[in-house]
Amino acid sequence: MAITIKDVAKEANVSPSTVSRVIANNPRISEDTKKRVREAMDKLGYHPNFQARSLAVKSTExxxxxxxxxxxxxxxxxxxxxxxxxxxxxxxxxxxxxxxxxxxxxxxxxxxxxxxxxxxxxxxxxxxxxxxxxxxxxxxxxxxxxxxxxxxxxxxxxxxxxxxxDNIYITKVVTDYLIQLGHKRIAFVGVNTDFVFTIDRVEGYKQALNEAGIPFNEDYIIHRSRLQEGKAAIKDFLSTVKPPTALVCADDFLAIELISYLEELQVHVPEEVSIVSFNNVLLAEHSKPPLTSVDIDxxxxxxxxxxxxxxxxxxxxxxxxxxxxxxxxxxxxxxxxx
Incomplete structure:
Protein backbone atom coordinates (compact mmCIF):
# COMPACT_ATOMS: atom_id res chain seq x y z
CA MET A 1 0.00 0.00 0.00
CA ALA A 2 1.45 3.37 -1.05
CA ILE A 3 2.39 5.87 1.65
CA THR A 4 0.51 9.18 1.29
CA ILE A 5 0.88 12.74 2.57
CA LYS A 6 -1.85 11.98 5.10
CA ASP A 7 0.24 9.13 6.53
CA VAL A 8 3.24 11.46 6.87
CA ALA A 9 1.06 14.16 8.48
CA LYS A 10 -0.25 11.70 11.03
CA GLU A 11 3.26 10.44 11.87
CA ALA A 12 4.60 14.00 12.26
CA ASN A 13 1.46 15.26 14.04
CA VAL A 14 0.89 18.05 11.54
CA SER A 15 -1.71 18.79 8.86
CA PRO A 16 -1.37 17.43 5.29
CA SER A 17 -1.07 21.03 4.04
CA THR A 18 1.96 21.52 6.31
CA VAL A 19 3.60 18.44 4.77
CA SER A 20 3.00 19.94 1.30
CA ARG A 21 4.62 23.20 2.39
CA VAL A 22 7.63 21.35 3.80
CA ILE A 23 8.04 19.50 0.48
CA ALA A 24 7.95 22.91 -1.26
CA ASN A 25 10.52 24.23 1.28
CA ASN A 26 8.16 27.08 2.25
CA PRO A 27 10.14 29.64 4.29
CA ARG A 28 7.16 30.22 6.60
CA ILE A 29 7.50 26.72 8.07
CA SER A 30 9.85 26.53 11.05
CA GLU A 31 13.03 24.48 10.81
CA ASP A 32 11.86 22.28 13.70
CA THR A 33 8.65 21.41 11.85
CA LYS A 34 10.56 20.77 8.61
CA LYS A 35 12.91 18.46 10.45
CA ARG A 36 10.03 16.55 12.07
CA VAL A 37 8.19 16.12 8.78
CA ARG A 38 11.32 15.01 6.91
CA GLU A 39 12.13 12.49 9.61
CA ALA A 40 8.58 11.12 9.26
CA MET A 41 9.02 10.92 5.48
CA ASP A 42 12.28 8.99 5.91
CA LYS A 43 10.79 6.67 8.51
CA LEU A 44 7.77 5.81 6.34
CA GLY A 45 9.74 5.72 3.09
CA TYR A 46 7.62 8.43 1.50
CA HIS A 47 8.85 9.97 -1.77
CA PRO A 48 7.01 13.05 -3.14
CA ASN A 49 5.55 12.79 -6.63
CA PHE A 50 7.24 15.85 -8.05
CA GLN A 51 5.80 15.30 -11.52
CA ALA A 52 2.25 15.51 -10.17
CA ARG A 53 3.19 18.48 -8.02
CA SER A 54 4.70 20.24 -11.04
CA LEU A 55 1.43 19.92 -12.92
CA ALA A 56 -0.45 21.33 -9.92
CA VAL A 57 1.77 24.34 -9.31
CA LYS A 58 2.88 24.81 -12.95
CA SER A 59 6.54 24.45 -12.00
CA THR A 60 9.08 21.76 -12.84
CA GLU A 61 11.53 22.84 -10.10
CA ASP A 166 36.29 41.37 -16.68
CA ASN A 167 38.14 39.47 -19.40
CA ILE A 168 39.57 42.57 -21.08
CA TYR A 169 41.10 43.87 -17.86
CA ILE A 170 42.55 40.60 -16.55
CA THR A 171 44.12 39.74 -19.92
CA LYS A 172 45.70 43.17 -20.01
CA VAL A 173 47.13 42.42 -16.55
CA VAL A 174 48.73 39.11 -17.56
CA THR A 175 50.10 40.55 -20.82
CA ASP A 176 51.57 43.48 -18.85
CA TYR A 177 53.16 40.91 -16.53
CA LEU A 178 54.97 39.28 -19.48
CA ILE A 179 56.00 42.69 -20.82
CA GLN A 180 57.47 43.58 -17.41
CA LEU A 181 59.54 40.38 -17.66
CA GLY A 182 61.06 41.79 -20.85
CA HIS A 183 58.97 39.97 -23.44
CA LYS A 184 58.01 41.80 -26.64
CA ARG A 185 57.18 38.88 -28.93
CA ILE A 186 54.04 37.64 -27.18
CA ALA A 187 51.52 35.37 -28.90
CA PHE A 188 47.88 34.71 -28.01
CA VAL A 189 47.13 31.01 -28.46
CA GLY A 190 43.73 29.37 -28.80
CA VAL A 191 41.58 32.11 -30.30
CA ASN A 192 38.01 31.05 -31.12
CA THR A 193 36.08 33.98 -32.53
CA ASP A 194 32.77 32.14 -32.04
CA PHE A 195 32.89 32.95 -28.32
CA VAL A 196 32.75 36.41 -26.76
CA PHE A 197 35.17 35.75 -23.88
CA THR A 198 37.97 35.01 -26.38
CA ILE A 199 37.34 38.25 -28.26
CA ASP A 200 37.44 40.18 -24.97
CA ARG A 201 40.70 38.54 -23.97
CA VAL A 202 42.31 39.33 -27.32
CA GLU A 203 41.19 42.93 -26.83
CA GLY A 204 42.91 43.06 -23.42
CA TYR A 205 46.05 41.57 -24.96
CA LYS A 206 46.05 44.21 -27.72
CA GLN A 207 45.52 47.05 -25.21
CA ALA A 208 48.55 45.94 -23.18
CA LEU A 209 50.75 45.80 -26.29
CA ASN A 210 49.53 49.21 -27.46
CA GLU A 211 50.20 50.89 -24.10
CA ALA A 212 53.71 49.40 -24.05
CA GLY A 213 54.40 50.65 -27.58
CA ILE A 214 54.70 47.10 -28.96
CA PRO A 215 53.20 46.75 -32.47
CA PHE A 216 50.41 44.21 -32.77
CA ASN A 217 51.42 41.32 -35.05
CA GLU A 218 48.58 39.31 -36.60
CA ASP A 219 50.99 36.38 -37.00
CA TYR A 220 51.08 36.06 -33.21
CA ILE A 221 47.36 35.26 -33.04
CA ILE A 222 46.92 31.48 -33.21
CA HIS A 223 43.41 30.18 -33.78
CA ARG A 224 42.17 26.93 -32.24
CA SER A 225 41.46 25.49 -35.68
CA ARG A 226 45.18 25.66 -36.47
CA LEU A 227 46.02 23.79 -33.27
CA GLN A 228 44.05 20.76 -34.45
CA GLU A 229 47.20 19.80 -36.34
CA GLY A 230 48.81 19.26 -32.93
CA LYS A 231 52.57 19.15 -32.58
CA ALA A 232 53.14 19.91 -36.29
CA ALA A 233 51.32 23.24 -35.95
CA ILE A 234 53.38 24.24 -32.91
CA LYS A 235 56.63 23.23 -34.61
CA ASP A 236 55.69 25.26 -37.68
CA PHE A 237 54.78 28.28 -35.58
CA LEU A 238 57.99 28.22 -33.55
CA SER A 239 60.11 27.95 -36.68
CA THR A 240 59.05 31.39 -37.94
CA VAL A 241 61.70 34.08 -38.40
CA LYS A 242 60.88 35.69 -35.05
CA PRO A 243 59.20 33.06 -32.86
CA PRO A 244 57.41 34.33 -29.74
CA THR A 245 59.17 34.23 -26.40
CA ALA A 246 55.90 34.16 -24.45
CA LEU A 247 52.42 32.71 -24.92
CA VAL A 248 49.08 33.82 -23.48
CA CYS A 249 46.91 30.67 -23.70
CA ALA A 250 43.12 30.63 -23.77
CA ASP A 251 42.89 28.01 -21.00
CA ASP A 252 44.94 25.67 -18.81
CA PHE A 253 43.89 22.55 -20.71
CA LEU A 254 45.44 23.97 -23.88
CA ALA A 255 48.52 25.33 -22.05
CA ILE A 256 49.34 21.95 -20.49
CA GLU A 257 48.96 20.29 -23.89
CA LEU A 258 51.34 22.88 -25.35
CA ILE A 259 53.91 22.28 -22.61
CA SER A 260 53.85 18.58 -23.54
CA TYR A 261 54.36 19.36 -27.24
CA LEU A 262 57.16 21.81 -26.46
CA GLU A 263 58.92 19.21 -24.31
CA GLU A 264 58.86 16.76 -27.24
CA LEU A 265 60.31 19.49 -29.46
CA GLN A 266 63.01 20.14 -26.83
CA VAL A 267 61.78 23.69 -26.25
CA HIS A 268 62.06 24.47 -22.55
CA VAL A 269 59.42 26.25 -20.45
CA PRO A 270 60.07 28.87 -19.08
CA GLU A 271 63.72 29.19 -20.17
CA GLU A 272 62.89 29.54 -23.88
CA VAL A 273 59.14 30.20 -23.84
CA SER A 274 57.06 31.63 -21.00
CA ILE A 275 53.40 30.59 -20.69
CA VAL A 276 50.45 32.09 -18.83
CA SER A 277 46.88 30.83 -19.14
CA PHE A 278 43.36 30.99 -17.70
CA ASN A 279 41.05 29.05 -15.33
CA ASN A 280 43.54 27.87 -12.67
CA VAL A 281 42.22 24.31 -12.65
CA LEU A 282 43.87 21.73 -10.37
CA LEU A 283 46.02 20.46 -13.24
CA ALA A 284 47.72 23.87 -13.51
CA GLU A 285 49.32 23.60 -10.08
CA HIS A 286 50.64 20.10 -10.80
CA SER A 287 51.90 20.58 -14.35
CA LYS A 288 55.64 20.64 -15.03
CA PRO A 289 56.53 23.42 -14.56
CA PRO A 290 53.60 24.59 -12.39
CA LEU A 291 51.52 26.90 -14.58
CA THR A 292 51.00 30.61 -14.01
CA SER A 293 47.26 30.95 -14.48
CA VAL A 294 44.34 33.33 -13.97
CA ASP A 295 41.90 32.14 -11.32
CA ILE A 296 38.49 33.16 -12.70
CA ASP A 297 36.64 31.56 -9.75
Whole structure:
Protein backbone atom coordinates (compact mmCIF):
# COMPACT_ATOMS: atom_id res chain seq x y z
CA MET A 1 0.00 0.00 0.00
CA ALA A 2 1.45 3.37 -1.05
CA ILE A 3 2.39 5.87 1.65
CA THR A 4 0.51 9.18 1.29
CA ILE A 5 0.88 12.74 2.57
CA LYS A 6 -1.85 11.98 5.10
CA ASP A 7 0.24 9.13 6.53
CA VAL A 8 3.24 11.46 6.87
CA ALA A 9 1.06 14.16 8.48
CA LYS A 10 -0.25 11.70 11.03
CA GLU A 11 3.26 10.44 11.87
CA ALA A 12 4.60 14.00 12.26
CA ASN A 13 1.46 15.26 14.04
CA VAL A 14 0.89 18.05 11.54
CA SER A 15 -1.71 18.79 8.86
CA PRO A 16 -1.37 17.43 5.29
CA SER A 17 -1.07 21.03 4.04
CA THR A 18 1.96 21.52 6.31
CA VAL A 19 3.60 18.44 4.77
CA SER A 20 3.00 19.94 1.30
CA ARG A 21 4.62 23.20 2.39
CA VAL A 22 7.63 21.35 3.80
CA ILE A 23 8.04 19.50 0.48
CA ALA A 24 7.95 22.91 -1.26
CA ASN A 25 10.52 24.23 1.28
CA ASN A 26 8.16 27.08 2.25
CA PRO A 27 10.14 29.64 4.29
CA ARG A 28 7.16 30.22 6.60
CA ILE A 29 7.50 26.72 8.07
CA SER A 30 9.85 26.53 11.05
CA GLU A 31 13.03 24.48 10.81
CA ASP A 32 11.86 22.28 13.70
CA THR A 33 8.65 21.41 11.85
CA LYS A 34 10.56 20.77 8.61
CA LYS A 35 12.91 18.46 10.45
CA ARG A 36 10.03 16.55 12.07
CA VAL A 37 8.19 16.12 8.78
CA ARG A 38 11.32 15.01 6.91
CA GLU A 39 12.13 12.49 9.61
CA ALA A 40 8.58 11.12 9.26
CA MET A 41 9.02 10.92 5.48
CA ASP A 42 12.28 8.99 5.91
CA LYS A 43 10.79 6.67 8.51
CA LEU A 44 7.77 5.81 6.34
CA GLY A 45 9.74 5.72 3.09
CA TYR A 46 7.62 8.43 1.50
CA HIS A 47 8.85 9.97 -1.77
CA PRO A 48 7.01 13.05 -3.14
CA ASN A 49 5.55 12.79 -6.63
CA PHE A 50 7.24 15.85 -8.05
CA GLN A 51 5.80 15.30 -11.52
CA ALA A 52 2.25 15.51 -10.17
CA ARG A 53 3.19 18.48 -8.02
CA SER A 54 4.70 20.24 -11.04
CA LEU A 55 1.43 19.92 -12.92
CA ALA A 56 -0.45 21.33 -9.92
CA VAL A 57 1.77 24.34 -9.31
CA LYS A 58 2.88 24.81 -12.95
CA SER A 59 6.54 24.45 -12.00
CA THR A 60 9.08 21.76 -12.84
CA GLU A 61 11.53 22.84 -10.10
CA UNK A 62 14.23 22.08 -12.67
CA UNK A 63 16.98 24.27 -14.15
CA UNK A 64 18.14 23.64 -17.71
CA UNK A 65 21.91 23.90 -18.29
CA UNK A 66 22.88 24.62 -21.89
CA UNK A 67 26.40 23.65 -22.91
CA UNK A 68 28.28 24.83 -26.03
CA UNK A 69 28.90 21.31 -27.35
CA UNK A 70 27.77 17.76 -26.60
CA UNK A 71 28.14 16.67 -22.96
CA UNK A 72 30.75 14.00 -23.78
CA UNK A 73 32.98 16.66 -25.36
CA UNK A 74 32.34 19.47 -22.89
CA UNK A 75 32.90 17.49 -19.71
CA UNK A 76 36.46 16.67 -20.74
CA UNK A 77 37.29 20.33 -20.06
CA UNK A 78 37.74 20.92 -16.28
CA UNK A 79 35.95 24.29 -16.55
CA UNK A 80 32.53 22.76 -17.11
CA UNK A 81 32.35 20.24 -14.22
CA UNK A 82 33.43 23.03 -11.87
CA UNK A 83 30.89 25.59 -13.10
CA UNK A 84 28.17 22.90 -12.94
CA UNK A 85 29.28 22.16 -9.35
CA UNK A 86 28.60 25.82 -8.49
CA UNK A 87 25.17 25.70 -10.15
CA UNK A 88 24.37 22.42 -8.36
CA UNK A 89 25.22 23.88 -4.96
CA UNK A 90 22.72 26.75 -5.35
CA UNK A 91 20.11 24.51 -7.03
CA UNK A 92 20.26 22.05 -4.15
CA UNK A 93 19.80 24.88 -1.66
CA UNK A 94 16.52 25.80 -3.38
CA UNK A 95 15.54 22.16 -4.09
CA UNK A 96 15.86 22.46 -7.86
CA UNK A 97 16.93 19.63 -10.13
CA UNK A 98 19.14 20.05 -13.21
CA UNK A 99 18.62 19.12 -16.86
CA UNK A 100 21.75 19.10 -19.08
CA UNK A 101 21.61 19.71 -22.81
CA UNK A 102 23.09 17.03 -25.07
CA UNK A 103 23.07 18.71 -28.52
CA UNK A 104 26.35 18.57 -30.43
CA UNK A 105 25.87 21.40 -32.96
CA UNK A 106 24.43 24.92 -32.71
CA UNK A 107 21.35 23.76 -34.61
CA UNK A 108 20.82 20.74 -32.33
CA UNK A 109 21.28 22.88 -29.21
CA UNK A 110 18.73 25.43 -30.45
CA UNK A 111 16.21 22.69 -31.28
CA UNK A 112 16.74 21.09 -27.87
CA UNK A 113 16.22 24.40 -26.05
CA UNK A 114 13.04 25.12 -28.03
CA UNK A 115 11.84 21.67 -26.93
CA UNK A 116 12.68 22.43 -23.28
CA UNK A 117 10.83 25.74 -23.39
CA UNK A 118 7.75 24.69 -25.35
CA UNK A 119 7.53 21.34 -23.57
CA UNK A 120 7.75 23.11 -20.19
CA UNK A 121 10.51 20.74 -19.07
CA UNK A 122 12.41 23.41 -17.12
CA UNK A 123 11.58 26.63 -15.25
CA UNK A 124 14.60 28.50 -16.58
CA UNK A 125 17.92 28.11 -18.38
CA UNK A 126 21.59 28.85 -17.69
CA UNK A 127 23.74 29.25 -20.80
CA UNK A 128 27.36 28.28 -20.05
CA UNK A 129 28.68 30.36 -22.94
CA UNK A 130 27.97 33.39 -25.11
CA UNK A 131 28.46 33.21 -28.87
CA UNK A 132 29.16 36.22 -31.06
CA UNK A 133 26.09 35.46 -33.21
CA UNK A 134 23.76 33.78 -30.76
CA UNK A 135 20.36 32.76 -32.12
CA UNK A 136 19.59 31.07 -28.81
CA UNK A 137 19.68 34.31 -26.81
CA UNK A 138 17.54 36.03 -29.47
CA UNK A 139 14.98 33.23 -29.20
CA UNK A 140 14.83 33.31 -25.39
CA UNK A 141 14.39 37.10 -25.41
CA UNK A 142 11.62 36.83 -28.00
CA UNK A 143 9.63 34.24 -25.98
CA UNK A 144 10.42 35.99 -22.67
CA UNK A 145 11.68 32.82 -20.97
CA UNK A 146 13.80 33.09 -17.76
CA UNK A 147 17.53 32.61 -18.43
CA UNK A 148 20.95 33.81 -17.37
CA UNK A 149 24.28 33.64 -19.18
CA UNK A 150 27.75 32.75 -17.93
CA UNK A 151 29.62 35.23 -20.11
CA UNK A 152 28.97 38.58 -21.79
CA UNK A 153 26.13 38.54 -24.33
CA UNK A 154 26.64 40.46 -27.56
CA UNK A 155 22.93 40.64 -28.35
CA UNK A 156 20.73 42.63 -25.95
CA UNK A 157 23.27 42.64 -23.10
CA UNK A 158 21.30 45.38 -21.33
CA UNK A 159 18.26 43.04 -21.24
CA UNK A 160 20.12 39.88 -20.22
CA UNK A 161 21.26 38.97 -16.71
CA UNK A 162 24.80 37.65 -17.03
CA UNK A 163 27.70 36.65 -14.81
CA UNK A 164 31.22 37.12 -16.10
CA UNK A 165 34.80 38.15 -15.33
CA ASP A 166 36.29 41.37 -16.68
CA ASN A 167 38.14 39.47 -19.40
CA ILE A 168 39.57 42.57 -21.08
CA TYR A 169 41.10 43.87 -17.86
CA ILE A 170 42.55 40.60 -16.55
CA THR A 171 44.12 39.74 -19.92
CA LYS A 172 45.70 43.17 -20.01
CA VAL A 173 47.13 42.42 -16.55
CA VAL A 174 48.73 39.11 -17.56
CA THR A 175 50.10 40.55 -20.82
CA ASP A 176 51.57 43.48 -18.85
CA TYR A 177 53.16 40.91 -16.53
CA LEU A 178 54.97 39.28 -19.48
CA ILE A 179 56.00 42.69 -20.82
CA GLN A 180 57.47 43.58 -17.41
CA LEU A 181 59.54 40.38 -17.66
CA GLY A 182 61.06 41.79 -20.85
CA HIS A 183 58.97 39.97 -23.44
CA LYS A 184 58.01 41.80 -26.64
CA ARG A 185 57.18 38.88 -28.93
CA ILE A 186 54.04 37.64 -27.18
CA ALA A 187 51.52 35.37 -28.90
CA PHE A 188 47.88 34.71 -28.01
CA VAL A 189 47.13 31.01 -28.46
CA GLY A 190 43.73 29.37 -28.80
CA VAL A 191 41.58 32.11 -30.30
CA ASN A 192 38.01 31.05 -31.12
CA THR A 193 36.08 33.98 -32.53
CA ASP A 194 32.77 32.14 -32.04
CA PHE A 195 32.89 32.95 -28.32
CA VAL A 196 32.75 36.41 -26.76
CA PHE A 197 35.17 35.75 -23.88
CA THR A 198 37.97 35.01 -26.38
CA ILE A 199 37.34 38.25 -28.26
CA ASP A 200 37.44 40.18 -24.97
CA ARG A 201 40.70 38.54 -23.97
CA VAL A 202 42.31 39.33 -27.32
CA GLU A 203 41.19 42.93 -26.83
CA GLY A 204 42.91 43.06 -23.42
CA TYR A 205 46.05 41.57 -24.96
CA LYS A 206 46.05 44.21 -27.72
CA GLN A 207 45.52 47.05 -25.21
CA ALA A 208 48.55 45.94 -23.18
CA LEU A 209 50.75 45.80 -26.29
CA ASN A 210 49.53 49.21 -27.46
CA GLU A 211 50.20 50.89 -24.10
CA ALA A 212 53.71 49.40 -24.05
CA GLY A 213 54.40 50.65 -27.58
CA ILE A 214 54.70 47.10 -28.96
CA PRO A 215 53.20 46.75 -32.47
CA PHE A 216 50.41 44.21 -32.77
CA ASN A 217 51.42 41.32 -35.05
CA GLU A 218 48.58 39.31 -36.60
CA ASP A 219 50.99 36.38 -37.00
CA TYR A 220 51.08 36.06 -33.21
CA ILE A 221 47.36 35.26 -33.04
CA ILE A 222 46.92 31.48 -33.21
CA HIS A 223 43.41 30.18 -33.78
CA ARG A 224 42.17 26.93 -32.24
CA SER A 225 41.46 25.49 -35.68
CA ARG A 226 45.18 25.66 -36.47
CA LEU A 227 46.02 23.79 -33.27
CA GLN A 228 44.05 20.76 -34.45
CA GLU A 229 47.20 19.80 -36.34
CA GLY A 230 48.81 19.26 -32.93
CA LYS A 231 52.57 19.15 -32.58
CA ALA A 232 53.14 19.91 -36.29
CA ALA A 233 51.32 23.24 -35.95
CA ILE A 234 53.38 24.24 -32.91
CA LYS A 235 56.63 23.23 -34.61
CA ASP A 236 55.69 25.26 -37.68
CA PHE A 237 54.78 28.28 -35.58
CA LEU A 238 57.99 28.22 -33.55
CA SER A 239 60.11 27.95 -36.68
CA THR A 240 59.05 31.39 -37.94
CA VAL A 241 61.70 34.08 -38.40
CA LYS A 242 60.88 35.69 -35.05
CA PRO A 243 59.20 33.06 -32.86
CA PRO A 244 57.41 34.33 -29.74
CA THR A 245 59.17 34.23 -26.40
CA ALA A 246 55.90 34.16 -24.45
CA LEU A 247 52.42 32.71 -24.92
CA VAL A 248 49.08 33.82 -23.48
CA CYS A 249 46.91 30.67 -23.70
CA ALA A 250 43.12 30.63 -23.77
CA ASP A 251 42.89 28.01 -21.00
CA ASP A 252 44.94 25.67 -18.81
CA PHE A 253 43.89 22.55 -20.71
CA LEU A 254 45.44 23.97 -23.88
CA ALA A 255 48.52 25.33 -22.05
CA ILE A 256 49.34 21.95 -20.49
CA GLU A 257 48.96 20.29 -23.89
CA LEU A 258 51.34 22.88 -25.35
CA ILE A 259 53.91 22.28 -22.61
CA SER A 260 53.85 18.58 -23.54
CA TYR A 261 54.36 19.36 -27.24
CA LEU A 262 57.16 21.81 -26.46
CA GLU A 263 58.92 19.21 -24.31
CA GLU A 264 58.86 16.76 -27.24
CA LEU A 265 60.31 19.49 -29.46
CA GLN A 266 63.01 20.14 -26.83
CA VAL A 267 61.78 23.69 -26.25
CA HIS A 268 62.06 24.47 -22.55
CA VAL A 269 59.42 26.25 -20.45
CA PRO A 270 60.07 28.87 -19.08
CA GLU A 271 63.72 29.19 -20.17
CA GLU A 272 62.89 29.54 -23.88
CA VAL A 273 59.14 30.20 -23.84
CA SER A 274 57.06 31.63 -21.00
CA ILE A 275 53.40 30.59 -20.69
CA VAL A 276 50.45 32.09 -18.83
CA SER A 277 46.88 30.83 -19.14
CA PHE A 278 43.36 30.99 -17.70
CA ASN A 279 41.05 29.05 -15.33
CA ASN A 280 43.54 27.87 -12.67
CA VAL A 281 42.22 24.31 -12.65
CA LEU A 282 43.87 21.73 -10.37
CA LEU A 283 46.02 20.46 -13.24
CA ALA A 284 47.72 23.87 -13.51
CA GLU A 285 49.32 23.60 -10.08
CA HIS A 286 50.64 20.10 -10.80
CA SER A 287 51.90 20.58 -14.35
CA LYS A 288 55.64 20.64 -15.03
CA PRO A 289 56.53 23.42 -14.56
CA PRO A 290 53.60 24.59 -12.39
CA LEU A 291 51.52 26.90 -14.58
CA THR A 292 51.00 30.61 -14.01
CA SER A 293 47.26 30.95 -14.48
CA VAL A 294 44.34 33.33 -13.97
CA ASP A 295 41.90 32.14 -11.32
CA ILE A 296 38.49 33.16 -12.70
CA ASP A 297 36.64 31.56 -9.75
CA UNK A 298 34.71 29.08 -11.88
CA UNK A 299 32.65 27.75 -8.96
CA UNK A 300 31.42 31.27 -8.10
CA UNK A 301 30.47 31.92 -11.73
CA UNK A 302 28.16 28.90 -11.55
CA UNK A 303 26.83 29.74 -8.10
CA UNK A 304 25.94 33.33 -9.02
CA UNK A 305 24.50 32.26 -12.37
CA UNK A 306 22.12 29.85 -10.62
CA UNK A 307 21.29 32.41 -7.93
CA UNK A 308 20.32 35.00 -10.57
CA UNK A 309 18.21 32.49 -12.48
CA UNK A 310 16.28 31.29 -9.43
CA UNK A 311 15.65 34.92 -8.46
CA UNK A 312 14.31 35.55 -11.99
CA UNK A 313 12.08 32.45 -11.85
CA UNK A 314 10.59 33.47 -8.52
CA UNK A 315 10.29 37.15 -9.43
CA UNK A 316 9.82 37.59 -13.21
CA UNK A 317 9.84 41.39 -12.84
CA UNK A 318 13.35 41.57 -11.38
CA UNK A 319 15.58 43.89 -13.44
CA UNK A 320 18.45 42.45 -15.54
CA UNK A 321 21.86 42.70 -13.94
CA UNK A 322 25.50 42.11 -14.67
CA UNK A 323 27.59 40.45 -11.96
CA UNK A 324 31.37 40.61 -12.35
CA UNK A 325 33.34 37.89 -10.56
CA UNK A 326 36.86 39.07 -9.62
CA UNK A 327 39.75 37.25 -11.30
CA UNK A 328 43.39 37.19 -10.23
CA UNK A 329 46.65 35.87 -11.62
CA UNK A 330 48.30 33.04 -9.66
CA UNK A 331 52.05 33.31 -10.28
CA UNK A 332 53.92 30.00 -10.48
CA UNK A 333 56.96 28.86 -12.47
CA UNK A 334 55.97 28.85 -16.14
CA UNK A 335 57.19 32.40 -16.80
CA UNK A 336 60.72 33.77 -16.68
CA UNK A 337 62.48 37.07 -17.29
CA UNK A 338 63.88 37.19 -20.80
Missing amino acids: TIGIVMPFSASQVLQDPFFPEVIRGISCKAREHRYGMYLSTGGTEEEILEEVIGMVQGKRVDGLILLYSRTDDRLIKYLLDVDFPFTVIGRPVVGAERVTHVDN IFQLGLEGANCLIEKIKNPNVLPKRITIPAKMIERKSCARI
